Amino acid sequence: xxxxxxxxxxxxxxxxxxxxxxxxxxxAKPGQFIILRVNADGERIPxxxxxxxxxxxxxxxxxxxxxxTTEKLNHMQQGEYLQDFVGxxxxxxxTEGIKKVCxxxxxxxxxxxxxxxxEFHRLGAEVTSIIGFRSKDLLILEDEFRACSDxxxxxxxxxxxxxxxxxxxxxxxxxxAGEQFDLIITIGPLIMMKFVVLTAKPFGVPVTVSMNPIMxxxxxxxxxxxxxxxxxxxxxxxxxxxxxxxxxxxxxxxDEAMSRGRMYADFERHAYTEACNLFRKEA
Amino acid sequence: xxxxxxxxxxxxxxxxxxxxxxxxxxxxxxxxxxxxxxxRCLNCKNRPCVAGCPVNIHIPEFISKxxxxxxxxxxxxxxxxxxxxxVCGRVCPQETQCESKCTLGIKFEPVGIGRLERFVADWxxxxxxxxxxxxxxxxxxxxxxxxxxxxxxxxxxxxxxxYKVTVYEALHTAGGVLVYGIPEFRLPKAIVAKEVxxxxxxxxxxxxxxxxxxxxxxxxxxxxxxEAVFIGSGAGxxxxxxxxxxxxxxxYSANEFLTRSNLMKAYRDxxxxxxxxxxxxxxxxxxxxxxxxxxTALRLGAEHVYIVYRRSMDELPARREEVEHAMEEGIxxxxxxxxxxxxxxxxxxxxxDPKNGFVTGMRCIKMELGEPDAKGRRRPIPIxxxxxxxxxxxxxxxxxxxxxxxxxxxTKGLEVNSHGGIIVNEDGLTSREAVYAGGDAxxxxxxxxxxxxxxxxxxxxIDEYLMRSSNT
Numbered sequence: 043x044x045x046x047x048x049x050x051x052x053x054x055x056x057x058x059x060x061x062x063x064x065x066x067x068x069x070a071k072p073g074q075f076i077i078l079r080v081n082a083d084g085e086r087i088p089x090x091x092x093x094x095x096x097x098x099x100x101x102x103x104x105x106x107x108x109x110x111t112t113e114k115l116n117h118m119q120q121g122e123y124l125q126d127f128v129g130x131x132x133x134x135x136x137t138e139g140i141k142k143v144c145x146x147x148x149x150x151x152x153x154x155x156x157x158x159x160x161e162f163h164r165l166g167a168e169v170t171s172i173i174g175f176r177s178k179d180l181l182i183l184e185d186e187f188r189a190c191s192d193x194x195x196x197x198x199x200x201x202x203x204x205x206x207x208x209x210x211x212x213x214x215x216x217x218x219a220g221e222q223f224d225l226i227i228t229i230g231p232l233i234m235m236k237f238v239v240l241t242a243k244p245f246g247v248p249v250t251v252s253m254n255p256i257m258x259x260x261x262x263x264x265x266x267x268x269x270x271x272x273x274x275x276x277x278x279x280x281x282x283x284x285x286x287x288x289x290x291x292x293x294x295x296x297d298e299a300m301s302r303g304r305m306y307a308d309f310e311r312h313a314y315t316e317a318c319n320l321f322r323k324e325a
Numbered sequence: 326x327x328x329x330x331x332x333x334x335x336x337x338x339x340x341x342x343x344x345x346x347x348x349x350x351x352x353x354x355x356x357x358x359x360x361x362x363x364x365r366c367l368n369c370k371n372r373p374c375v376a377g378c379p380v381n382i383h384i385p386e387f388i389s390k391x392x393x394x395x396x397x398x399x400x401x402x403x404x405x406x407x408x409x410x411x412v413c414g415r416v417c418p419q420e421t422q423c424e425s426k427c428t429l430g431i432k433f434e435p436v437g438i439g440r441l442e443r444f445v446a447d448w449x450x451x452x453x454x455x456x457x458x459x460x461x462x463x464x465x466x467x468x469x470x471x472x473x474x475x476x477x478x479x480x481x482x483x484x485x486x487x488y489k490v491t492v493y494e495a496l497h498t499a500g501g502v503l504v505y506g507i508p509e510f511r512l513p514k515a516i517v518a519k520e521v522x523x524x525x526x527x528x529x530x531x532x533x534x535x536x537x538x539x540x541x542x543x544x545x546x547x548x549x550x551x552e553a554v555f556i557g558s559g560a561g562x563x564x565x566x567x568x569x570x571x572x573x574x575x576x577y578s579a580n581e582f583l584t585r586s587n588l589m590k591a592y593r594d595x596x597x598x599x600x601x602x603x604x605x606x607x608x609x610x611x612x613x614x615x616x617x618x619x620x621t622a623l624r625l626g627a628e629h630v631y632i633v634y635r636r637s638m639d640e641l642p643a644r645r646e647e648v649e650h651a652m653e654e655g656i657x658x659x660x661x662x663x664x665x666x667x668x669x670x671x672x673x674x675x676x677x678d679p680k681n682g683f684v685t686g687m688r689c690i691k692m693e694l695g696e697p698d699a700k701g702r703r704r705p706i707p708i709x710x711x712x713x714x715x716x717x718x719x720x721x722x723x724x725x726x727x728x729x730x731x732x733x734x735x736t737k738g739l740e741v742n743s744h745g746g747i748i749v750n751e752d753g754l755t756s757r758e759a760v761y762a763g764g765d766a767x768x769x770x771x772x773x774x775x776x777x778x779x780x781x782x783x784x785x786x787i788d789e790y791l792m793r794s795s796n797t
Contacts, residue, residue, distance in 0.1 A: 065540050079497060083590060085597040086497075110597065126497040128534035258584050258598075261495045261536055262730055263505075265563040265578035279565060279572075284730055298572050301682035305574040308679075309599040 043123035044078075047100050052182040056106045056150055057116050058092070064099030066091075066129045072157040073135030073252065073288055076101065077260045079126040080114045087111050088257045090154040090287070091130060101127075104153030104182075110313035117321055131260045132287045135227065135250070137165055144170045144216070144223045145191075146209050146238050148230025149180065154252055155229040156183050156190075163190035170223070171195070172212050174234070178203035209234065210241040217245045225250060228291065232303065236296040249291035253282045255299060256306070269302075270295040330433035333362045335440055340653035344623050347509045347592050350650060351415070354437075359444040363391035366436045369428045374438060377426035379778030380413075380478070382406040384423060384438055391441060400449040403442060408481025408524065409474065409777065411450060411516045412503060414443025417774045418644050450519050456526045463487035465791050468551040470537040470732065473501020474773045475557035475764030477524060478780030479787075484527040486788055491551070492524075493535040498588065501559050502765075503773070505588040506580070506614070508621050511647075514587070538731035543739070543760060552794075553787045556747060556755070556762040557780060560770050561729030565722055566609070570667030575601055575684035579610070579618045579723035586621050600625065604718030607631045607687050609664055611640070614770075615723035616647040619656045622721065630656050631715060635663040635692050635705045661692045663705065665712065667720055686714045728766050736760075744769055753783035754790075761787055 045062040052058050066076060070091040077086050093102035105112050118124065135158050143162050147155030152173045163169050171187045174197040181203055187194055195212040196204030205212070213226070228238040229252040242249050257267040262284035269286075271278045271293040278293075280286065336352040337343070343350050354362065366388040374384045383402050390399035403410045419425075419439035427435030465488050469476045472494040480490045498504050500517040525531060535541060537558070546554050563578030565571050577585075582600070585591040589598035606622040608615050611634035619630045632651070634641060637660050641648060652658065666688040672678035691711035694703035728745045740748045740756035746769055747762040749755050755762050763779025765771055 065535065069540060083597060085589070126534050128495065128497070128536060128540070130539055131536065258581060258589065259496060259505075261539075262561050263559075264581040264584045265565075266581040268565075268572065270572055281562060284562070295572075302572060302574060304679070304682075306599040313597070313599075 043125065044127040045123050046118055046120050047098070049118075049120045052104065053180050055180070056104060056153070056182055058102060058104045058153075059115075060095070060100040060102050061124060061127055062099055063101050063127045063129075066127065067094045067096045067099050067101050070094045070101060070130035071134035072161040073154075074130035074132050075260070075287060076103065076127060076129030077131065077257070078103075078115075078124055078128075080111060080118065081125050084114070084125060085111045086126075086258055086260070088131070088254065088260055088283075090252070090254070091157065092153045093157050093160075101129075104150065106150040108314075109310045110317035113314060113317045113321070128260070131283060133285070135161070135288055137161060137167075140167055140224045142168045142170075142222065142224050144172065144213065144221075144226045146213060146226060146228040146230070147171070147173045148209055148228075148234040149175060150182070151230030151234075151252070152183050152187070155227070156186050158227055158229070159187060160190045168192050170216070170221075172197065172209045174198070174209040174230070175203075176200065208237075210237050213238065214241050217242065217247065223247050227252070232296055232300045235291065239291040239294075239296075243292070250288050251291040251294055253287050253289055253294065253299065255282050255302060257283055259283070269299050328365055328429070328433065329361075332365070332434045332437040332440070333358045335437075337650075340650075340655070343510065344654040347624055349513050350510050353447055354440055354444045359391055359441060360394065362437050363388045363441060365429060366392075367429055371428075373426035373428060374423040374436075377423040378406075379422065379774050380406050380781050382423075382442070387445060388436065388438070388441060391445065396445055396448040397453065399445040400453075403445060407777070408478045409520050410442055411446035412474070412512060412520060413774060413777070414439055414441075414446050415512050415516075416507060418772060420645065422774065450516070457523065459526070459528045460485055460487045462489060462528075465489065465795070466491070466551045467553045467555065467787060467791075468493065468546045468549075469555045469557065470543075471495070471501055471557040471559055471764075471766070472499040472521070472531060473557055473559050473764060473776065474503060475776035475780035475783075476501065476555065477521070478777040479555045479557065479761075479763070479784045480529045481524050481527065482781055482784035483787060484524065484529045486784075488788075488791075489528070491530040491532060493537050493541070494531060494533045495536040496588065497533050499531045499533060501557075505584045506617070507773075508583065508587055508617050509592070510620065510624065511617065536731065538735040543732065543736045543757075547759070552791055553759045553761065555753075555780070555783050555787065556732055556760065556766055557764045557776065558729045558732055558766045560726035560765040561745070562727055563722065564725045564727060566664060566724065568664060568666055570669055570684075571722070573667055573669040573684050574682050575718055576667055576720045576722065577601075579608070579614045579721055580726065582618050582721045583614070583621060586625065592621070592625060601719045602626045603628065605629045605631075605716060606719040606721065607633050607664075607715055607717045608721045608723055609633050610723035610725075611636065612642045612723060612725070612770075613644055613647055616643045616651050618721045618723050620651055620654060622719065623654060623656065627719075631717070632656055632658045633662050633664060633687070633689060633715070634658070634660050636702070637661055637694060640702055659689070659715070661694070661705065662689045663692050663707065664688065664720075665690050668714065684718055684720055686716050687720055688712055688714050726765070726770050728769060732766075751782075752786035753779055754786060759790065
């Protein structure tokens with residue numbers, strides 16, 4: 043069992059928790075993920091590691107309430123225990139040789155982007171961060187990004203905070219102004235990552251995307267997290283759990299990934315409603 | 326008394342009933358039938374059955390105890406060789422192992438050794454009250470990677486010799502393929518849990534949620550004081566066919582489909598983990614895993630389930646008993662057929678139609694058998710122009726797996742073959758000193774009992790190695 047050491051709401055739908063998991067805390071690197079189950083018989087869900095404190099033996103996770111399991115997770119309180127917590131899984135983000143990086147995060151994806159930005163900052167790279175949200179009340183981690191970025195752009199879709207527009211606007215401006223990034227790393231909704239790739243393409247800048255498909259075991263057994271890469275005119279099947287979650291953005295078949303991500307949409311909507319009703323009854 | 330030429334039939338749930346529930350299909354021998362079946366054993370001098378068993382259970386001896394109504398005595402004899410008797414009695418392919426060597430089988434049907442083993446194990450689990458005594462500790466520590474059949478066997482054998490054994494499991498429940506792969510109706514999970522509890526009572530520690538290669542490395546296990554490591558990390562990534570449409574919604578690997586149903590309990594009425602239920606289902610492949618997936622789909626409420634296999638009935642690799650059970654339940658075998666494309670729905674007018682991207686059918690081509698290949702199996706050849714479409718909503722690919730990639734990529738000096746299987750010698754020793762391996766991680770997908778055999782061989786070798794090194 044894994045104790046919830048702290049619980050902090052970051053906005054009305056996003057919560058941060060620190061979980062006591064010393065073995066994971068000792069090992070996890072930016073870009074890696076964990077799988078947890080809230081309770082026995084619960085679903086296994088993957089969440090990217092948002093930070094670690096090896097001395098205290100804790101792992102930070104940040105999640106958005108999107109379905110039944112994250113709803114249940116959000117009802118857990120400090121001092122309570124999660125049933126299962128396993129990791130770190132996946133391959134850490136490659137940082138070698140990158141001197142100048144642009145981190146593009148969207149929504150709760152910023153929670154994953156943040157430790158990556160911090161790691162590049164720690165390694166002495168020049169970090170540009172572009173973080174985008176739907177509106178001001180969904181903004182998270184702005185201070186953390188400011189602390190590890192040489193330059194930052196905060197965007198909102200509705201213009202309620204920072205600049206009005208989506209993350210590709212400043213990215214395009216920078217690239218057109220002749221900014222030379224060694225690498226763009228983008229983490230957020232699939233549709234956003236797809237457009238970041240399209241924006242960067244004319245400039246030939248490498249783009250790494252962080253994929254978060256439906257997953258069960260997370261150890262390279264079930265094959266549910268497969269995605270298709272287009273490389274040299276061939277279709278290659280890769281598994282996000284062991285080959286990723288980071289992939290070359292120019293190779294990923296985003297349309298297929300978006301379609302696969304909606305496989306259980308009906309089930310999930312129903313389960314979410316049920317979970318919400320359950321908590322309403324208890325309250 | 327004349328010997329009954331046939332072995333006693335296994336009582337089973339009626340096909341039309343069991344096709345709609347997840348309860349165990351085979352019900353087990355009652356006491357009188359077990360004793361009667363045991364009496365068919367000739368207790369012959371050369372005991373060929375023992376050599377046919379990968380873990381060399383003392384078969385005639387335990388059967389003699391059944392004849393004497395000493396069922397606990399029979400259990401003690403079996404458990405001296407096997408750590409998982411209730412499992413083996415259910416899932417071993419006895420017809421190609423112990424029973425295929427049975428002397429009685431020359432003239433008649435062989436003794437139902439597997440059924441008797443199951444009877445003894447179930448009797449013990451229902452009646453035994455005393456926990457097994459924890460063996461005297463010898464002070465040596467061994468780590469086991471993976472709690473599947475090879476790991477549990479290796480752990481059990483070493484624990485009985487006095488080793489302090491820790492089993493590390495990546496998933497949240499111990500049992501490996503016995504819990505995520507083999508369905509409830511063939512191997513109830515309560516039985517696996519019971520076998521694991523028996524090992525814990527022997528002093529074995531089981532640590533779930535630890536992925537060796539990620540959470541801890543093999544090298545760290547040695548730093549933690551383990552003197553030998555056994556890797557039984559099992560089968561890994563599922564193989565796909567490489568045909569168009571395999572990423573459509575409704576296409577599963579058998580591993581994923583079975584894991585959702587078995588490990589994550591998606592077969593229950595109100596599960597937390599989703600699975601596609603109902604509709605028409607095609608399972609591609611002809612092994613035991615394909616049979617398990619097809620019969621699971623049927624029980625989840627499918628209207629029609631096909632097995633699509635590119636060779637003929639004679640080449641079907643699944644156990645005969647499983648094939649017969651599947652046929653009785655109404656699984657539709659489409660033999661000498663090979664998929665060429667999986668078809669999906671796409672609304673030309675609405676790219677946001679929620680039905681877009683779901684499976685609607687599978688294009689297949691008819692096959693005929695040509696000359697035998699290097700393995701002696703007749704090679705299937707497509708018949709030009711014979712393509713047709715099977716109308717299905719779900720496709721489950723059960724054409725095998727390749728060994729798990731996590732450990733080899735994080736363990737220096739661990740050599741693997743071109744298929745990714747860990748290379749071992751006849752003792753199960755890998756290219757690293759004190760690191761042993763067995764089961765699907767070595768061989769690729771095989772049987773539970775062969776994995777158990779490998780765990781047993783490695784346990785013996787680990788014992789000899791550690792006794793040798795501690796005496797010098």
